[in-house]
Amino acid sequence: MSRETVRQRELEGRFPRASRLTQRCTVWSNRELHRWMADPLNYRAVDAANQTAEGA
Template sequence: MAQHTETPSKTLPADGMSRWNQIAPFSPFSREKFRQLVMAGKAPPAHRLSERCTAYQNRELHRFFADPVNYRVENK
């Protein structure tokens, strides 16, 4: 049986959505700290795609990683 192995990307795409495992290499925070920042509105919000799948918008992640200290979620 063939195993599915995904090679990590060296860059985060500008468009689309990414899950935590795709974001982790670029994040200076642990998963739990990132979750706390999301809850406080200081990191991009997660989008539930299904019961077991959560993803983040890449455009917002790029804004966040460019200036994590001053990032705030925009109210729409």
């Protein structure tokens, strides 16, 4: 997928949200990426409040 496709799907909640470690380093939650890979068509991102509560 292109960078723009990933960005758009993140905004729509259809791809895991990225976290910026540094200006040039972006990371994703391993757990969320595996959830997305298991079912990319039906994936819906968990909001940040729920992730923190679950200890992710």
